[in-house]
Amino acid sequence: MKELPLSKVYQLLEPGPVVLLTTARKGRANVMTMSWHMMVEFEPPLVACIVSSANHSFAALRSTGECVIAVPALELAPKVVKVGNCSGRDLDKFMAFGLTPIPAARVAPPLVAECFANLECKVADTSLVKRYNLFVLEVLKAWRDPAQKNPKTIHHQGYGKFIVDGETIKLKSRMR
Amino acid sequence: MKELPLSKVYQLLEPGPVVLLTTARKGRANVMTMSWHMMVEFEPPLVACIVSSANHSFAALRSTGECVIAVPALELAPKVVKVGNCSGRDLDKFMAFGLTPIPAARVAPPLVAECFANLECKVADTSLVKRYNLFVLEVLKAWRDPAQKNPKTIHHQGYGKFIVDGETIKLKSRMR
Numbered sequence: 001m002k003e004l005p006l007s008k009v010y011q012l013l014e015p016g017p018v019v020l021l022t023t024a025r026k027g028r029a030n031v032m033t034m035s036w037h038m039m040v041e042f043e044p045p046l047v048a049c050i051v052s053s054a055n056h057s058f059a060a061l062r063s064t065g066e067c068v069i070a071v072p073a074l075e076l077a078p079k080v081v082k083v084g085n086c087s088g089r090d091l092d093k094f095m096a097f098g099l100t101p102i103p104a105a106r107v108a109p110p111l112v113a114e115c116f117a118n119l120e121c122k123v124a125d126t127s128l129v130k131r132y133n134l135f136v137l138e139v140l141k142a143w144r145d146p147a148q149k150n151p152k153t154i155h156h157q158g159y160g161k162f163i164v165d166g167e168t169i170k171l172k173s174r175m176r
Numbered sequence: 177m178k179e180l181p182l183s184k185v186y187q188l189l190e191p192g193p194v195v196l197l198t199t200a201r202k203g204r205a206n207v208m209t210m211s212w213h214m215m216v217e218f219e220p221p222l223v224a225c226i227v228s229s230a231n232h233s234f235a236a237l238r239s240t241g242e243c244v245i246a247v248p249a250l251e252l253a254p255k256v257v258k259v260g261n262c263s264g265r266d267l268d269k270f271m272a273f274g275l276t277p278i279p280a281a282r283v284a285p286p287l288v289a290e291c292f293a294n295l296e297c298k299v300a301d302t303s304l305v306k307r308y309n310l311f312v313l314e315v316l317k318a319w320r321d322p323a324q325k326n327p328k329t330i331h332h333q334g335y336g337k338f339i340v341d342g343e344t345i346k347l348k349s350r351m352r
Binding site: 014017033035036037040046049050085127128131134153159160161162163165167168171172173176 | 186191211214226253254260261308330331332336338339340344352
């Protein structure tokens with residue numbers, strides 16, 4: 001994994017890909033599938049996300065204040081769905097689905113080796129956790145796998161239906 | 177426009193499309209381009225979004241507590257970018273770019289006739305507006321244009337680069 005400038009993190013998340021979220025608690029790592037996230041600030045990158053209190057990851061995120069957002073490409077889609085279909089309460093999902101945890105630099109939760117980008121995050125704001133399960137995260141360090149060229153991400157439309165990235169268009173924009 | 181059940185709203189926004197946001201203040205409608213949004217709750221649908229205080233729309237949204245989220249398909253991409261490149265301070269963007277405002281049912285800001293879906297929203301929570309320009313919206317009523325079949329949405333990657341929806345895949349998922 002090669003370090004990615006924090007100023008470019010929004011370019012990964014703004015298009016709305018399905019991502020994985022890893023946590024670690026009492027020496028045990030877990031991973032969940034997540035689609036409800038958005039950018040909040042460019043730099044330092046802030047990301048808001050919803051992690052339901054029904055998810056096993058919720059307690060770990062709440063108590064440790066750390067996670068990794070990992071961005072999978074199309075090839076990982078079957079595993080991403082399997083990760084979403086079960087709970088870390090019942091099994092070690094890394095082991096069960098052949099995902100490889102790599103130690104992160106700044107946080108305890110692991111990166112996911114198979115994902116083309118990994119964002120090490122700490123919880124920056126919990127004021128809307130009680131009402132909406134809404135966490136604001138700060139990205140501390142970002143990684144990108146240079147071996148995965150032009151990865152296609154997937155976008156959830158409900159009930160296992162995913163839109164895959166298609167063509168790219170370029171328009172004259174003043175927007176960053 | 178045909179009414180869309182509120183339970184299906186998340187299927188429109190969860191994939192992360194670029195959207196338009198309309199507001200109205202003192203009898204004048206405005207429209208901006210937005211990419212920082214996410215689902216917060218299925219039903220009633222709650223949506224979080226960032227509307228920068230640098231945007232002309234910010235004051236209207238803050239003071240009236242109403243907006244419409246309109247979802248454009250690929251064909252509208254050039255107009256979507258033009259909307260994002262200028263400010264409602266300086267011109268009537270509906271007029272300038274040939275977008276057609278249609279009266280909404282529950283809020284003062286207009287629907288955008290050219291968009292394949294329109295969501296009438298009221299502001300539900302402003303507690304993170306000061307810190308992050310983060311609004312939580314409740315979708316009151318949703319509309320879909322049945323004449324636009326299989327619209328392809330666009331996803332912003334920064335600096336006018338957009339990913340267009342590609343193929344759709346279906347995987348066996350327990351996730352709603």
